[in-house]
Amino acid sequence: MSFAKLDALNRRLEALDHAQLMLAVDEAVMMPPGGGGKRAEAMATLAAMAHELATAPEVADWLAAAEAEDLDAERRAAVVEFRRQHRNLNCLSSDFVARQVEARIRCEQLWRELRPKNDWNGFLPTFEGVVALAREEAERRAEALGLAPYDAMIEQYDPGSRAAAIAPLFDDLKTFLADFVPAALAAQERRRTARPARPLPGPFAIDDQKRLGLALMEAIGFDFNRGRLDISHHPFCNGISDDVRMTTRYESDGFVPALMGILHETGHGLYEQNLPRAWSHWPSGKARGMALHESQSLFQETQLARRREFWEFAMPHVRRHLGPAKFDGWNADDMLAHVQRVAHGLIRVDADEATYPLHIILRFEMERELIAGKLSPADVPARWDEAMGSLLGLSTVGNFKDGPMQDVHWPSGAFGYFPSYALGALIAAQMWEAAGRAIPDLPAQIAAGDFAALNDWRRAGIWSKASMLPADRLIREGTGAPLATAAFKRHLTARYLD
Amino acid sequence: MSFAKLDALNRRLEALDHAQLMLAVDEAVMMPPGGGGKRAEAMATLAAMAHELATAPEVADWLAAAEAEDLDAERRAAVVEFRRQHRNLNCLSSDFVARQVEARIRCEQLWRELRPKNDWNGFLPTFEGVVALAREEAERRAEALGLAPYDAMIEQYDPGSRAAAIAPLFDDLKTFLADFVPAALAAQERRRTARPARPLPGPFAIDDQKRLGLALMEAIGFDFNRGRLDISHHPFCNGISDDVRMTTRYESDGFVPALMGILHETGHGLYEQNLPRAWSHWPSGKARGMALHESQSLFQETQLARRREFWEFAMPHVRRHLGPAKFDGWNADDMLAHVQRVAHGLIRVDADEATYPLHIILRFEMERELIAGKLSPADVPARWDEAMGSLLGLSTVGNFKDGPMQDVHWPSGAFGYFPSYALGALIAAQMWEAAGRAIPDLPAQIAAGDFAALNDWRRAGIWSKASMLPADRLIREGTGAPLATAAFKRHLTARYLD
Numbered sequence: 001m002s003f004a005k006l007d008a009l010n011r012r013l014e015a016l017d018h019a020q021l022m023l024a025v026d027e028a029v030m031m032p033p034g035g036g037g038k039r040a041e042a043m044a045t046l047a048a049m050a051h052e053l054a055t056a057p058e059v060a061d062w063l064a065a066a067e068a069e070d071l072d073a074e075r076r077a078a079v080v081e082f083r084r085q086h087r088n089l090n091c092l093s094s095d096f097v098a099r100q101v102e103a104r105i106r107c108e109q110l111w112r113e114l115r116p117k118n119d120w121n122g123f124l125p126t127f128e129g130v131v132a133l134a135r136e137e138a139e140r141r142a143e144a145l146g147l148a149p150y151d152a153m154i155e156q157y158d159p160g161s162r163a164a165a166i167a168p169l170f171d172d173l174k175t176f177l178a179d180f181v182p183a184a185l186a187a188q189e190r191r192r193t194a195r196p197a198r199p200l201p202g203p204f205a206i207d208d209q210k211r212l213g214l215a216l217m218e219a220i221g222f223d224f225n226r227g228r229l230d231i232s233h234h235p236f237c238n239g240i241s242d243d244v245r246m247t248t249r250y251e252s253d254g255f256v257p258a259l260m261g262i263l264h265e266t267g268h269g270l271y272e273q274n275l276p277r278a279w280s281h282w283p284s285g286k287a288r289g290m291a292l293h294e295s296q297s298l299f300q301e302t303q304l305a306r307r308r309e310f311w312e313f314a315m316p317h318v319r320r321h322l323g324p325a326k327f328d329g330w331n332a333d334d335m336l337a338h339v340q341r342v343a344h345g346l347i348r349v350d351a352d353e354a355t356y357p358l359h360i361i362l363r364f365e366m367e368r369e370l371i372a373g374k375l376s377p378a379d380v381p382a383r384w385d386e387a388m389g390s391l392l393g394l395s396t397v398g399n400f401k402d403g404p405m406q407d408v409h410w411p412s413g414a415f416g417y418f419p420s421y422a423l424g425a426l427i428a429a430q431m432w433e434a435a436g437r438a439i440p441d442l443p444a445q446i447a448a449g450d451f452a453a454l455n456d457w458r459r460a461g462i463w464s465k466a467s468m469l470p471a472d473r474l475i476r477e478g479t480g481a482p483l484a485t486a487a488f489k490r491h492l493t494a495r496y497l498d
Numbered sequence: 499m500s501f502a503k504l505d506a507l508n509r510r511l512e513a514l515d516h517a518q519l520m521l522a523v524d525e526a527v528m529m530p531p532g533g534g535g536k537r538a539e540a541m542a543t544l545a546a547m548a549h550e551l552a553t554a555p556e557v558a559d560w561l562a563a564a565e566a567e568d569l570d571a572e573r574r575a576a577v578v579e580f581r582r583q584h585r586n587l588n589c590l591s592s593d594f595v596a597r598q599v600e601a602r603i604r605c606e607q608l609w610r611e612l613r614p615k616n617d618w619n620g621f622l623p624t625f626e627g628v629v630a631l632a633r634e635e636a637e638r639r640a641e642a643l644g645l646a647p648y649d650a651m652i653e654q655y656d657p658g659s660r661a662a663a664i665a666p667l668f669d670d671l672k673t674f675l676a677d678f679v680p681a682a683l684a685a686q687e688r689r690r691t692a693r694p695a696r697p698l699p700g701p702f703a704i705d706d707q708k709r710l711g712l713a714l715m716e717a718i719g720f721d722f723n724r725g726r727l728d729i730s731h732h733p734f735c736n737g738i739s740d741d742v743r744m745t746t747r748y749e750s751d752g753f754v755p756a757l758m759g760i761l762h763e764t765g766h767g768l769y770e771q772n773l774p775r776a777w778s779h780w781p782s783g784k785a786r787g788m789a790l791h792e793s794q795s796l797f798q799e800t801q802l803a804r805r806r807e808f809w810e811f812a813m814p815h816v817r818r819h820l821g822p823a824k825f826d827g828w829n830a831d832d833m834l835a836h837v838q839r840v841a842h843g844l845i846r847v848d849a850d851e852a853t854y855p856l857h858i859i860l861r862f863e864m865e866r867e868l869i870a871g872k873l874s875p876a877d878v879p880a881r882w883d884e885a886m887g888s889l890l891g892l893s894t895v896g897n898f899k900d901g902p903m904q905d906v907h908w909p910s911g912a913f914g915y916f917p918s919y920a921l922g923a924l925i926a927a928q929m930w931e932a933a934g935r936a937i938p939d940l941p942a943q944i945a946a947g948d949f950a951a952l953n954d955w956r957r958a959g960i961w962s963k964a965s966m967l968p969a970d971r972l973i974r975e976g977t978g979a980p981l982a983t984a985a986f987k988r989h990l991t992a993r994y995l996d
Contacts, residue, residue, distance in 0.1 A: 015543030018536060019517035026520055030528075034724035035741030038516060038778070045513030049547070226532035243533030280536070 002065035003075055006082050007281075009053065009062075014281035016050040021238055025245045028232040033113075040105040048098035054089045074279070077468045081283035084159065091144040091152075092137065100133045104413040111411035112233070120381060120400035127411065128377045131370060134415045138371045150371045153416030158289040158423070160471050163368060166419050169426065170361045172485045174391075177358060180489075184342045184354055184496040197337035201326040203252040212255065212321035213248065213262040216314060220300070221455050222266050223273050234408055235261045235349075237268035237297070241277055244269045255322060256338050257350065260301055267300030268293055270455070274463035288467045288474055290417060294424025295431060296462065302353045302425070303432040303491070304446065304454075311335040313449040342496060344392050346402040353425065354492055355392065360422040362387040363407075367415050380404045429488035430479035434461075437480070500563035501573055504580050505779075507551065507560075512779035514548040519736055523743045526730040531611075538603035546596035552587045572777070575966045579781035582657065589642040589650075590635065598631045602911040609909035610731070618879060618898035625909065626875045629868060632913045636869045648869045651914030656787040656921070658969050661866060664917050667924065668862060670983045671855045672889075678987075682840045682852055682994040695835035699824040701750040710753065710819035711746065711760040714812060718798070719953050720764050721771050732906055733759045733847075735766035735795070739775055742767040753820060754836050755848065758799055765798030766791055768953070772961035786965045786972055788915060792922025793929060794960065800851045800923070801930040801989070802944065802952075809833040811947040838993060842890050844900040851923065852990055853890065858920035860885040861905075865913050878902045927985035928977035932959075935978070 020043060027039055063086055066079050092100075107130045114123045134153070141152035151162050214229060227244030239245040246265040250258040271287055279285025287293050304310055311332035318335075319327045342352050348359040366383055369375035375383055381396070384404045388394045396403035404410070409417050436442055439453050446454075461478040469477070476482050518541060525537055561584055564577050590598075605628045612621045632651070639650035649660050712727060725742030737743040744767050746759040769785055777783025785791050802808055809830035816833075817825045840850050846857040864881055867873035873881055879894070882902045886892045894901035902908070907915050934940055937951050944952075959976040973981050 011539070012543055012547065015540040015547075018540035019521060019544060022521055022524055023517060026524055030726065030728075030743075032723055032726050032741060034721070035738075038738055038740045041509075042513040042516035045510055046517060049510065049513075223532070225530055228528065228530050230528075240533075240536055242536045243530060245528075 002062040003069055005062045006066055010281045013050055016046050020046050025238050029230045036109045040102050043105055044098040044102035047101040048094045051094040051097045078282045078284040081467055085283045091141040103129055103133055108412040115401050115405045118401040130413050131377045134413050150368050157417045158291045158420055169485055173357045174361055176489055181354055187497050188342055198334045200254055204255045204322050206250045208322050209250050209255045209258055213259055215317050217266050219449050220266055220451055222269055226273055227269055237265040241272050241275045241280055244272050263305040264297045264301035267297030271296040271463055274459050275466050284467045286467055289471050290420035291423035292471055294420050295427035298424050298428040299431050303428050306339045308332050308336055309443045309447040312447040346394055347406055357422040358391040360418050362391055363418040371415055426488045427475055429491040430481055433487050434479045500560040501567055503560045504564055508779045511548055514544050518544050523736050527728045534607045538600050541603055542596040542600035545599040546592045549592040549595045576780045576782045579965055583781045589639040601627055601631055606910040613899050613903045616899040628911050629875045632911050648866050655915045656789045656918055667983055668859045672859055674987055679852055685995050686840055696832045698752055702753045702820050704748045706819050707748050707753045707756055711757055713815050715764050717947055718764055718949055720767055724771055725767055735763040739770050739773045739778055742770050761803040762795045762799035765795030769794040769961055772957050773964050782965045784965055787969050788918035789921035792918050793925035796922050796926040797929055801926050804837045806830050806834055807941045807945040810945040855920040856889040858916050860889055861916040869913055924986045925973055927989040928979055931985050932977045
């Protein structure tokens with residue numbers, strides 16, 4: 001039976017994938033710098049081996065035969081994703097994949113070294129190599145998939161998502177935010193004048209912050225038998241369903257950024273931990289693209305954890321772990337002033353939920369130009385500065401590390417990934433409205449620290465479905481509406497203006 | 499050219515090896531328990547893939563052709579080791595390797611869970627499976643290699659080493675130690691009566707202990723750009739030359755066991771870090787077997803770091819990191835009372851250097867019987883207790899966790915490994931005598947914390963030669979004598995009786 005052959009093949013691919021994921025985690029969390037060369041070689045070789053296995057000539061025959069086999073619904077859905085995986089892998093040669101993986105990892109390693117030094121000129125030649133490979137990749141994929149080059153890149157992160165559908169959503173957001181952000185800043189100013197924010201009673205010991213984060217993760221439903229929390233320069237959530245590796249980074253003067261980072265990654269972690277484990281080696285058993293993944297983290301972080309009811313639940317934990325005396329007399333509203341704030345800033349990962357989409361729109365527009373060859377890597381800083389000025393009124397002249405060198409995505413060749421973040425925010429807002437309809441007393445449950453019904457609802461609607469359905473159907477069925485900006489705009493308006 | 503094909507093949511094997519090593523490190527240091535199932539699957543699959551690659555039919559042709567090619571000395575030596583690797587890999591099928599790796603990892607995971615519970619009966623059925631696979635492995639290897647079954651297992655850890663050569667060395671040690679240990683205990687008693695040992699001024703904070711360990715590692719020559727120190731239940735040194743992962747475990751009441759563990763693993767780490775990096779993907783570029791590896795760790799730990807001169811160098815570090823006030827008035831002799839002591843104990847890894855070989859002899863004799871089918875897994879506890887009684891005068895009845903469940907080796911199927919530890923002690927003693935002849939003012943250099951000449955000598959004699967020569971030649975040329983017990987006996991006598 002051909003399905004059984006595809007199944008066995010995908011168990012092997014799962015093992016190679018397991019190794020690559022865990023080696024990537026290790027590189028970010030543990031690896032000493034001198035290990036980088038051999039790590040890049042190993043990753044490139046493993047990627048090439050996986051690619052060779054998955055694109056071996058006989059696989060096409062198995063696929064064609066499996067598509068004609070009489071299979072149950074689960075297996076039929078699996079074959080659809082086997083086919084999609086196969087089509088996408090066959091766009092590139094194994095040799096190209098190996099070259100690209102090694103170039104990406106080395107560029108990422110160089111970026112880690114040069115970003116703190118603000119050394120754009122030292123970084124540029126290597127970055128040009130990565131962009132050249134990305135353009136070549138986009139061309140090859142575009143030809144094989146019958147898509148525009150940038151769409152062919154987006155397809156790797158968000159199957160079915162297209163720039164022509166994203167652009168109007170982003171244009172709408174740009175127009176909305178041009179008025180909304182100044183209005184939100186003014187409203188914030190009025191609120192602060194009426195009731196000044198209590199300054200956070202720092203410093204906060206890192207160990208205490210970690211214990212607080214672990215306590216909230218556990219309360220929210222993260223399974224520590226199948227995951228853990230570490231520290232890395234760039235927070236992430238990676239790994240597999242049975243072994244989720246999350247990271248954050250701490251600063252001792254304020255605990256909010258690290259904690260919100262933990263809650264954000266916990267959203268990713270819950271998605272991974274609640275995927276159907278029996279299909280973990282099938283593409284149809286994996287998370288349905290990065291926009292939906294990000295919707296789960298943003299649901300957790302912005303929709304849920306920046307809400308008053310969440311802090312009614314969380315304040316006793318804050319007191320217990322960071323010191324009861326420090327938070328004497330604090331209530332949930334005092335915390336809201338720290339977790340609901342709008343500000344113009346240079347750094348995407350530090351941005352608030354209102355200005356965040358502007359950071360993404362900037363990158364989306366530049367990526368399209370980079371992949372299309374309309375923007376050269378050398379001109380990136382000037383273009384960045386211009387966009388920062390027009391979108392956020394800020395300048396990054398000479399400040400490369402807080403400008404185009406701030407993110408790991410481009411150094412690691414992940415062009416086409418950024419739109420997911422803003423799309424995820426739109427989906428999360430729609431999901432929140434749907435959750436409220438499905439669970440009428442949701443606010444009270446949250447205030448009581450009871451996330452069981454909410455998690456059951458998320459599991460049924462999104463997590464357990466993995467990649468059995470296309471993303472647009474999952475979004476429509478999981479939120480009751482196709483992807484749009486309306487819920488997100490309602491959310492921002494309710495939280496920051498009303 | 500066939501050599502080039504072997505070279506390319508071994509780059510692929512290096513990548514798979516890299517993944518397996520780092521996944522093993524991650525499992526011991528980081529992995530949450532629930533990740534164990536998928537980890538075992540991934541490891542088994544990677545092992546099978548490596549095995550398939552290395553035993554593909556064309557590899558035999560490449561090998562035969564490469565042996566006929568006109569190659570330089572380095573490549574000729576590489577081909578010798580390619581052949582040895584190929585012969586050993588072809589003893590087993592890829593399917594057998596996958597089954598065995600998974601069984602070993604699962605048994606090891608079970609052992610981690612059941613050892614603290616002293617649950618021998620829960621452990622036995624899984625252990626029986628591992629022993630059955632090991633016997634099957636030994637049979638298959640014996641047939642293919644023309645060796646006795648247990649020798650064929652030893653061959654996997656110490657190429658060229660044979661039980662018939664080990665047994666007389668061990669018998670000689672057994673005879674020697676039967677008189678020596680009581681004499682050493684009596685001498686120790688006399689010394690302590692004359693000058694009681696100063697009790698260690700604990701407790702010592704774990705962070706302080708770690709800083710002390712790192713400082714000594716660095717002074718000794720460990721390169722932290724290419725390695726790191728972590729914590730695991732069972733201390734180890736693993737990884738690759740460019741990325742050495744060492745672990746220890748700390749206890750707050752005494753700093754000596756953790757520190758000596760660190761120094762021990764540093765010996766392994768220096769060997770790895772100083773292997774010829776250009777050949778890292780050739781078997782001839784790897785360390786020459788586990789006895790030589792252990793000789794490097796024991797050279798560091800027992801020969802060097804349990805010596806007065808070492809503590810003349812180390813005491814200022816101890817004071818700086820553990821608290822100057824605590825060690826007010828302490829000198830190197832005060833520390834010697836804590837690092838040179840003989841005692842009967844149940845635990846191999848905690849044993850002193852005089853009783854340590856007895857722990858190995860016990861395991862060597864039992865392993866031979868287990869592999870030969872003369873001892874059944876169910877009878878291991880009784881046989882263990884009997885041997886403990888006759889060798890060390892101790893009983894382990896009902897105390898499985900400090901008896902046959904104390905080591906990871908058997909649960910993980912590593913039969914044939916144990917002899918290396920005692921052989922390493924013999925080699926280390928010979929190397930120390932040779933180092934003293936080569937560097938006349940070695941004691942003064944050590945007291946001054948200057949390890950450069952010693953490390954240069956070790957690099958030239960052992961480290962840089964990797965597996966270019968057979969172990970017996972390396973030992974003879976590196977220590978000036980064939981492997982024997984004389985130097986070790988002289989060493990023990992000088993340190994503990996004189």
